[in-house]
Amino acid sequence: MRIACVYAPQIALQAVLRRDPELSRGEPAGSAPYGDFGTARHPAHPARFARALAGGAPSREGLGTLPGFPGELRAGALALADAKGERARIVAFTRAAHRAGVRVGMTVCQARAMAGGQGKLRVLPASPADTAAAQAALADVGYCFAPRVQHEEDRIFFEVGDLRRLFPSEQALAQSVTAQAARVGLATRVAIAANKGVARVASRAQDIAIVPVGGEAVFLAPLPVGMALITNNDLAARLSRWGIRSLGALAHLPKDAVVLRLGEAGARLWRLASGCDEEPLAPLPPPDAIEEGTEIDYPICELEPLAFVLRSLLDQAMTRLQGRGLGCAELTLRFKLDPCGFDVRQVPLAAPTRETSTLLELARLALAQRPPSAPVKGVALLVLPAQVRAVQLDLLRPSGPAPERLAATLARLSALVGIENLGAPVEANSFREEAVAVQPYKTRPDPVMSEPQQPTVEGRTALAFRRFQPPQELEIIMGRQGPSALRGKATTARILMAAGPYRASGEWWSGEGFSRDYWDVHASDGAVYRVHQDQQSGQWFLDGYYD
Amino acid sequence: MSLAWTPSRALAAHLVPAQQIERREQRRLTTGISALDELLGGGWLRGALCEIAGSRGSGRTSVLLTSLATALRQGHCAALVDGDGALDARAAERSGVPLPRLLWVRCAQAEPAQTLAAAKIVLGAGGFTLVAVDLGDRMPQVPVASWIRLKRAAAEQQAILLVAAPHRIPGAQGTSALGLRSLRPRFDQGKDATAPALLRGLEIYAQVERGARGPASSVLVLSHVLAR
Structure with a gap:
């Protein structure tokens, strides 16, 4: 070995x-x-x-x-x-x-x-x-x-x-x-x-x-005894008094005589000088997290100097991760406050990354949203490493972005727009039409997609709808046939044609129920809007328009 | 006896080497609407900045979502940079978009710089064949240099940068531009006069305003159908 x-x-x-x-x-x-x-x-x-x-x-x-x-x-x-x-x-x-x-x-x-x-x-x-x-x-x-x-x-x-x-x-x-x-x-x-x-x-x-x-003894022979003794200065002093200054000289002494005079410590040293050592190797697996930290000489109150300290720590942590071929999956910041107390916060990451600039941007955003409550006199960051998942490419389909590059891209995008605004859209578990959720983005969630769906049927394409988020309050003038004019932030127009009402209600069992009457109205500005009236308050809202 | 076959002169004029056919198909991505593909010469050109310009109700969102659906269904990676946060997930699913595979970046309203920065990041990742940028209903003031940078990024990655806006914003930087206009909506009253009317769709007018074949090369009327 x-x-x-x-x-x-x-x-x-x-x-x-x-x-x-x-x-x-x-x-x-x-x-x-x-x-x-x-x-x-x-x-x-x-x-x-x-x-x-x-x-x-x-x-x-x-x-x-x-x-x-x-x-x-x-x-x-x-x-x-x-x-x-x-x-x-x-x-x-x-x-x-x-x-x-x-x-x-x-x-x-x-x-x-x-x-x-x-x-x-x-x-x-x-x-x-x-x-x-x-x-x-x-x-x-x-x-x-x-x-x-x-x-x-x-x-x-x-x-x-x-x-x-x-x-x-x-x-x-x-x-x-x-x-x-x-x-x-x-x-x-x-x-x-x-x-x-x-x-x-x-x-x-x-x-x-x-x-x-086999050349251990030869290698050690010219080295001074002090190199083999880290803490036992008494032993080194006694050997020095005897005129034993090199490990080679020690190894030439009879073992029994050394043991008799110097005890167990001397015997161990003699064996080492002869090139033998029985101390077993006791290795450990890597820790679950990587930690970097530092104390600051003077408490920091502003974000810019704090970001400067964070960059240095992140640089070191990412270099360590890079050596192990891992990415940062979770980042936790811990600030030691002046005069006492800690501020611990987690920086949300969309995907594992090793880009210091991206992580720093995310950390800055998190700090800007909620600055520490007191000056900072110590910073520590805890990085949870994760393997960047390898993706099996498909022979028959175009290759997408490289996984690691995609992870860095998602992290940069989440730093730009916020993690809640990034991902794959998914219908929320709600009866409300406007409910939408975001789930983590994956390039290939399923191994084989179903057969291509044809959105075009006989030259016709499904009509899309653009939604105002949130719905805009609206004033509606009702006529005998339904809404006859509308006035709101987005538009003010006469209504040429109205289709409806279509009633939708639900979630009454949760205590936040809704009951609405929906109308599709063709306005004089040329667009077809979708509006609704809340049956509880009587208020009209503009949901969006067909486009 | 020689096995070599020489086509006649008339036939040779119509023959195209197989390599060129493959290359031509690879350079275009179909819009998913055959009539539009004919207008655009096979679809959106890869490595280029393409535009869809149309006001409210002109059908630009429908064309955008159909193009995204087609790209995703063909196995490409696609992203939608939503400058208005106006995506309706149910409508997108009705357009055939496999939602779990669409990267949706919802940008803050009234911040076109953020929208363009997000588009640049997505393009820089590489591997996204179609990056759709929806600028919403506004007319943002975007420096020409931004479009040049985005166009260059798209060319480097051989990606399609598809920009949808009320009017043509990239201007001369766009390789192809499709102008859309609303003609009239279609309502269906049904047999029972007392029953409420139903919106059946929109008729729109599509025109290639800029492209390899030259501007205003063709006019087409599309009929959209509302799937309920």
């Missing part, structure tokens, strides 16, 4: 940069060695970037020997604090901030003093919502390649299995995973190995690491 490990270093920092890409578009804080990486507008050549990474960036406290990621390097001196305010503690920082002397556990005030002033270090509050969204996005990267994925805090594992049939090599697979992660805004490192432990260590060592079968 081959297992892939996808590792997103400093995911809390990446989450912030992913939500606000402008942060990572500034020039690097220092000139060397980070000047080699270029900027977002003028990125350095990949080989140059790799050389710079391999050259060994300075190690920093709390972050091991990780070389960082391009977005971090471009962000300059940036630190994350666990809360707002000057007394909050620093929890993460970029390499430039580390060079300036910033360390984990400092207060914001201390960190700024170390960096040399207010303008030299940018401090942002860590956002749990952003971090959770970044972790979910990382998991989605795995679900783009495998049906079941095990996800940890900042890394995921999945079985490579039959993916080797789809990709020419494991290297190509790893590159594809990295590219997919980049699409959702994450810089990742990928390792493929025979077991989870080796894959985990390898992912910390190289951007893309393919550990050959």
Whole structure:
């Protein structure tokens, strides 16, 4: 079994940069060695970037020997604090901030003093919502390649299995995973190995690491012991005192002696250094919904800035859906209000779609109709994914619109005219003539249509009727033979000929009964109108005209 | 002995290659009314902007619904962009429209820009053979550029953009235009003079005002029948 490990270093920092890409578009804080990486507008050549990474960036406290990621390097001196305010503690920082002397556990005030002033270090509050969204996005990267994925805090594992049939090599697979992660805004490192432990260590060592079968011990031998130890610092310190600095040196020690002195943790580490790991893979199926969220620094009162935030979230969510080949079937918005409370609302969708502009338009319409009752200080959106249904085309009939394109079209139309005004017309379950309902549109609701009905019979065509919605109030002058003149908003004319009355009544059992006398009248303006008199109120109405 | 057959000169003048016949049929969509098809040279031209112009009671809705019914019954996808919300589902069903297969976009009244935007979205989806736009009883002021864009979209998708309005609105942008006018209604009194009269139909006058054969090429009287 081959297992892939996808590792997103400093995911809390990446989450912030992913939500606000402008942060990572500034020039690097220092000139060397980070000047080699270029900027977002003028990125350095990949080989140059790799050389710079391999050259060994300075190690920093709390972050091991990780070389960082391009977005971090471009962000300059940036630190994350666990809360707002000057007394909050620093929890993460970029390499430039580390060079300036910033360390984990400092207060914001201390960190700024170390960096040399207010303008030299940018401090942002860590956002749990952003971090959770970044972790979910990382998991989605795995679900783009495998049906079941095990996800940890900042890394995921999945079985490579039959993916080797789809990709020419494991290297190509790893590159594809990295590219997919980049699409959702994450810089990742990928390792493929025979077991989870080796894959985990390898992912910390190289951007893309393919550990050959049987070559685990050889691969791990030059790596420092600290790479295999994430939390157990005591063990690392004891090994360091013994002069054991590489995993290869540890693997050469007798196993019994290591177990005797270091206990179970030491035995596990020795087995890992030898290339063995029994930790089972515990993958999970994908979640039912995709969630993206963010906290806003200052409460938003207006629709335009809120739409700006929503666009960013929708972009990320749709990119994640696209990787899995799914569409958005339901969209739920949840606003965190200032000072307290939530506003949750569902955006109606006509059909699954992945078009951000369409979804944003629908969300804007929903917000414009009913704005949040208080300023918004946090936004989260929940996307329910759905498979866009494949349609079997007919050999004998013309092909209609592509299902996915049709779905996007329906969503755009519903954003334009409202979902209640879009679909296939259907006779409503009512005795009222004007009752009409709309049902969801499908291009091919039945597999085979009945034989073509001929609307033309002996050169004659069924007469159509145009209906005023709602019926217009009308004044009618009655003569001996029936209505003789009409006056209303649509027309004022003499009546040349009247046919009727035809009485219609119903729905008396529901308490909203009606009783009407209908007339077809030929007016002097040339049209034939259909009018009715409500028997309860005596009021006349103009239903429409024959056309 | 050669098996090759050479038609006579008189016969050869009437022969048409089979490929051309097929192409010609594919380029036209029948209106569902044989007399109108004759007027229009086989039906509505695909990839073109076609017009039905007629005032109240002229039968433009009947022609529109019959064309939609024919397209849907032939297996094509069709949409009705209803600028007035005036569609009567029962009347459409009587005209033969398979309602579950008709995409109905009901636009807000007095907003022609929304109607045209909806038509453009439907055309952009591709796959709709007939997109009918009912502009209602009004005479909206539509910029020529809008019609040019719609015409181009229809040409790209090889769709028919059928616009129904009281008067010809697209003007020079329309490839073919059918003008309709009401002549007289038909009422039936029946044998019993005391019984109420029944509306039996309308007689209308149809004229091709613009088309490949030239304007005012023919005149036709159609009789509509009310199905009760």
